[in-house]
Structure formats: C-alpha cells, structure tokens
Amino acid sequence: MIALTLDRIAEITQSRIYGSAQPSELVTGPVVVDSRQVVPGGLFVALGGERSDGHDFADAAVAAGATAVLGSQPVAAPQLLVDGGDAEVVAALGRLARAVARELTGADIVGVTGSSGKTTTKDMLAQVLDRLGPTIAPAGSYNNEIGHPLTVLRADEDTRFVALEVAARGIGHIAHLCTIAPPRIGVVLNVGSAHVGEFGSREAIARAKGELVEALPDAGDGGVAVLNADDDAVAAMASRTRARVVTFGRAEGADVRATDVTLDAVGRARFTLEMAGHSAPVRLALVGAHQVHNALAVATVAAECGMAVEEIAAALGEAGPVSRWRMEVTELADGVTIVNDAYNANPESTAAALETLRAIGEQRRCHAVLGHMAELGEGARAEHERIGRLAATNGVATLLAVGDEAAPIVEGANGVAAWRGEGLTVPDATEAAAALRERVRPKDVVLVKGSRVAGLEQVAEQLIAVEGTQ
Template sequence: MSGPVVIDSRLAEPGSLFVALSGERADGHDFAESAVAAGAAAVLGSRPVAAPQLLAEGGDEGVVAALGRLARAVAGELTDADIVGVTGSSGKTTTKDLLAQVLSGLGSTIAPAGSLNNEIGHPLTVLRADESTRFIVLEVAARGRGHIAHLCTIAPPRIGVVLNVGSAHVGEFGSRAAIAQAKGELVEALPAAADGGVAVLNADDDAVIAMAARTSARVVSYGLAPEADVRAEDVRLDAAGRAAFTLRLGGGSAPVRLALVGAHQVHNALAVAAVAAEFGMGAEAVAEALGKAGPVSRWRMEVSELPDGVTLVNDAYNANPESVAAALRTLEAISADGRRPLAVLGVMAELGAAHDEEHRAAGRLAARAGAAALVVVGDDAAPIAEGAREVPEWRGEVVRVPDAAQAAAALRARLRAGDVVMVKGSRVAGLEKVAELLMSGEDAK
C-alpha cells in the first residue's frame, strides 16, 4: 500500500487503506466496495467484506487496536523523525498548531487537523508521515487514567509538553489531582535525558511543574516566573487583544508580537519556543516564526468583523472554567477602548459536582468583565445567569435563551455599532452556530 490510511471511503484513493468502523450513524463496512472502487488496496475491518481485507477480531475495538499497531510499526521505521506530544486541560490544539507552523520552517512537519487526539486520530496522523518527515506533532488527550500512556505506546514522543492542569473533565476524573496524574503520563513515557528525552513544563502551574519528579527526561520550564528557563517579560495586549512580549531564551532575547488573540496565548507561545530551542532555533528566529503563525483550527478565538464595525470573537469549539476565564479576560481587553462588550456563554460540560458553582463563577467573571449583555444559552448553563446577578455593581442585562439560533436573534436585537461579542461554550452547546448566523445575516431556519 502506497496511499493514505482513511476512515472515510470518500477519501480513498489508489494505494490507500480503508479502515472500516461501525460508527454511530453508519457502518464503514457497507462502504468497503466503494472504497476499493476508488483505488483502496485493502480494507481493515472486523467482519468479512467483498474486498481485499485485513480482518481484526473484536469489533471496532479490535480494528482500532490494529490501527494503533500499524502506526507504531510505521513510527518505529521513521528514525529521522522527532515526535513531540502536547497535552493539557486547555490550549492543546492551538499550541499544536503553533508548534507545527514554527517547526515547518526547519523541515517537513506532520500534525493533525483540528483535534484528532484520540486512539483513532493519533494513529491516523502518524500514518501520514513518510521518510521525508522531520517532525510529528501530536495532540494528546485523556478521557481517563492510562489513556495518554496508551497513546504514547502508539507514537512514543521524545519531547513532551504539558501546558496546564485545570478543571476540564473533572466530572470524569473526580479531582484536579487525578487530572494531573493522567496528564503526567506523557512525561513518564519520555526517554531518559541521556537518550534525548525532554519534558517541557509550565513553571506557572504548580501541578505541571511538579511533574518534573515523575520523569527521567531533562526538564525545560517555561512561563512568567523569573526562574523559568524560557520566559516572557513585559507582556501587553494591543487593542485587538493580541499579545506582545519580550522572549527570554537561551541567554538571548527578542520581541514577539503574536497574531493570535488572547493573553493566554503567551504561555502557548512560550511552550512552542521551548520546543523550537531544542531543535536549534534561537530567540530571534523563534520570535519571527511565532509572529508569522496564525490561527489554523476553527472556532478557537476566530476574530471576524461584522457590519457596523462589530467585532465577533468565535471561541466556541470547547469550554472549561479556565478557558472561559481566559476568553472573558480577552473580551475585557478588546473592549478596553470604550466599545461595548457582549458575551454569549453556553454550558461547560463534564464538571460533575462542580457544575453549578463553576457556572456561577463564570457568570460573575462576565459581569466583572463589564458585559453590557450576557446571553446564556440552554438550561444547563442557567447558573451563569445566577452568578452574574450576584455582582451588585453590574448594570448589564442577562438574557436566557434555549439554543444558538435564539442566541443569535437576541444579539441582533441588541447589537450596536462597534460592539465586541465573545462566543464561548462546550461542543455540546453548538455555539459556533451563533457566529455563523451573525456572519451570514440569515435568520435561523
């Protein structure tokens, strides 16, 4: 087989391997013949099909395991490629995108599109690499204990980056300590320092920097802390919410001006700088590359200008308490020039027993950010409205709506020239629809 490995028969091409999974809406086995007709050399599946086939036992689980073994074999053959894994409660995708852009200036770089960070997306990304690949940048997510450790057996990283330990998925893990335990599996999987292993850790997050004790790899720290190996000084935001700072790296320094929106991007950029330095890039080269890097994955601090000068920030891909706080700080910064800030907030999923209080806290933050109007979407997000009303000095308006379409309608009725709108919520809220409706100017169907 000389073509790509695909799980969508429509992407099959000559020499490809089609992986047939049952799925929730369709069974890939039913499309095996069309994949072969498009040129697929074989089908990897769990039941017989009328095509050249690799048959795995155990249903989809067996197919996914076989896919992982295939990726592990390929990774083992790519001796000239460095594998970099990135994990954290938030910021993984943006940091992965930044890192891929910076490293691409040094050699052929493979990275997943969007958030292909699980036991299917991970091997599919690895299987895009070939003998010319210099870097493989992987986003490593965890749904539970042992998941990251498993992903690291598929594509063993030499460098591991841990961004932060927050409250995302605390409902599944039970505590921040349990989340830290899971995230730290990445640094535990790294080679020893003598074998080139490097753990890149956030010096400003106590749970992350504590992972230094869990790895035999060499530790490189980054952050705002004066003791960090790679650090930012003189951080400031412009009127568009983009950060600038002085990068201190390897005894050198250089000014950085990011194209990405949000103060939280500084830490993401520092993590990238620390990795880039491991491949020989100096402060000036890193600063230049970071300044050229732009947003890649959708719905993550996407900034658009609407008619009448309204600025729309679509950060609707996902949400947790830390990322919501970062989004609201960004809203406050962008509107500091006197423009009216408005926030559209949806549910933060998988918070377990902390659900109500974390949503009330988000509401308080929105009020303190000065939101002129706070549109709260869905019953599960109702505590956000309660929290906003707890701030006595706030004079803004709370609007509760059932869905994204009604949120867009509520905004249209309230928008004024020059307003700034932040849209933020977990995937289940589907708030990207708010941005789509506002940008299209169409009424909800």
C-alpha cells in the same frame, strides 16, 4: 505513509488477507476512516458509527483507489480481516502506527497535552517546526485512539517532526497513546478542571497528564520534558520523569520567559521572549493573552530542536489560526467584532476568553454568549456561577446563557451588585442569535464560548450570515 505490502500489514495488525486482496500489493497511504478521503494506494479502515457502518462503504473506497479495507466484517472488496469487532480494528490500527513510528528514525516526535490550549499549541508548533523540516500534525483535535495513529501513519521517510496532541478521558489513556508513538519531547501546558467530573479531582487530572512525561526517554537518550513553571501541578511533574526538564512561563525562574506582555486593540499579545541569555520581541497573530503560554511552550520546543531565538520570534509572529472556532475573530462591515471561541469550554479557558473580550472591548460595548461547561461534576453549578460573576465584573452589556445547564452563569452575574448589564437564559443557538441581533450595535464586541456539545459556533455563523445578506 511508509509503503508496506498487504502481507506485511497483515502481520503487523494481526489480521488476515481476505477475498481478492493480493499479499504483494502496496499500501502507500494515507490511511483513512472516511471513504470520501480515500486516494489511490490508501488503506480504508472500516468502523461502525452512530449513523452508518464503514463496511457499507468498502466498495466505494476501493473504487476510489484504496488498495484494501481493514475491517472486522467480511466484504466483497480486497480486505484485511480482523476478528473481534471495532475495538480490535482500532487496536490493529494502533499496532500499524506503532510499527511505522519505529521506522521514523529521522523524525522527532513531540507530544502536547494539557487541560486547555492543546490544539492551538499543536497547530502553532507545527507551523514553527515546519521551518526546520517536513512536519506532520493532526487536523483539529485528532487526539484519541483513532486520530492519534491516523496522524502517525501520514509520516514517511522524509518526515522530520511529528507534532501530536494527546488527550485523556481517564487514567492510562495518555500512557497508551505514548506506546503508539513514543515522544522524545513532551509538553504539558496546564492542569485545569476540564473533565473533573470524569476524573474526580484536579489531582487525578494531573496524574493523567503526567503520563506524558513518564513516557519520555532518559535525559541521556535525548528526552525533554517541557513544563509550565506558572502551574504548580505541572511544575511538580518534574519529579515524575527521567527526561531533562525545561520550564516556560512568566515566573522569574522559568528557563523560557515572556516579559513586558501587552495586548493590542484586537487582543493580540506582544512580549519579549527571553531564553538562554538571548531575547527577541514577539508579536503574535493569534488572539488572547492565554496564547502567551502556548507560544512559550512552542518556543521551548523549537529551541530544543535547534532554532535560534530570533528565528523563533519571527516564526511565532507568522503562525496563524488553523483549527476552526478557536478565538476566530471576524470584523463585520458595521465595525462589530465577533470572537468565535465555541469549539470547547472549561472554567479556565472561559475565564481567559472573557479577559480577552475585556481587552478587545475596551471603550466598546461587549456581549458574551456562553454555553454550559461540560463534565465538571459536583462543582458545575459553582463554576458556572463564578464565570457569571467574572463576566459581570468585566462589565459585559449583555450576558446570554444558552441552555438550562448554563443558567447559573446568569445567576452568578446577577449576584454582582455593581453590574448594570442584562442577563438572559435562552434555549438554543438560534434564540441566542436572535437576542443578539436586537441588542448589538455598530462597533460592539461579541464573544461566543461553550462546550462542543452546545454547538454555539452557529451563533457566530448566523450573525455573519445575516450581514452577508444585507
């Protein structure tokens, strides 16, 4: 973080210095909401939680070296006090990040959004851009009104790039995040059906995602909108921005293209990267055919930031997984392959995962453990049944639906007359792991996929743990 005195932070955040806090004391960062992450010179932001209240850890935070506590309840520790509860503390955090972002005159801010693939693309982008200079990116899916400013506040005078993931759970959310850290480059990956239950329609989701390109500077001021040419809803966003538009995809008209796409035996994509009359071979370290579009988005941004096509291809090949439970592949001693993609699920990402399972499991028995896909609204049953039919069409030997809400997946599979596999609905992750242990043979492939609330990463972890005890 750029060093600021407490009185300057109080001015920015519209808080007041309280208790033993000294106006001239410096905060050098980082700013954190978890007292266990405090380091000397940091600022601890106290928020209420489901199980505990951050104000209860104010003394521990200062003992660990925090210069002060930003919160809404008076505490004995040095404090910047905000009136109005947690909502006003979060607003104050946003104001602080906005002020710091304005000071990052030597840094490019890149925003990434989409219905799926945001976190993986952001992780890949940060690894590639880091070759050009110091790059800040959030850990995991730190993409909301709290995680977004906390990420920005990690930047300092030496930062060259800030790669941010921007998410929306309603109209106006992305627009708000873009006021905290105005991006010069905005990437829209796709518009799917994730959260359609909250938004009401795919068209509403597109409106929300498009707020990112609406927030970009004019083309003359360096604004660049990076859009997926293979997604009609994304491509249409070109009319909503004053920035220069650069497209990526497999379509012939895309500015940045992938041709000759193949998958190796473990589902990693190989393709030829083509841009601006130049080409280079790419071999991704990440698993899944869907990673091709993510990689193309990253390549487009990297080219805009001055990287040559050969260097981009090399950097993409070296970018590995960063955030947990996203196409995480584990090979067990008996040859069983476990693909843990349990962080989240929607119809598009689940279909992509099943296609990857088929590619990895060619000539091998495949098993799919699927949880329900949350927030799909009235179309939830139909989407779950469709995924079941896709799993059956892909020839899975065992299809486990975890939880009653996921049961229509098995119903859909059973409706495929040619399917000779077994479909079961089990109540939880423990029962799913037990069912798999009875059915999985050496050299089989297991896919685990579900919405975050299902906690299906436990299935993969239990299978791996059992092997470790043998």
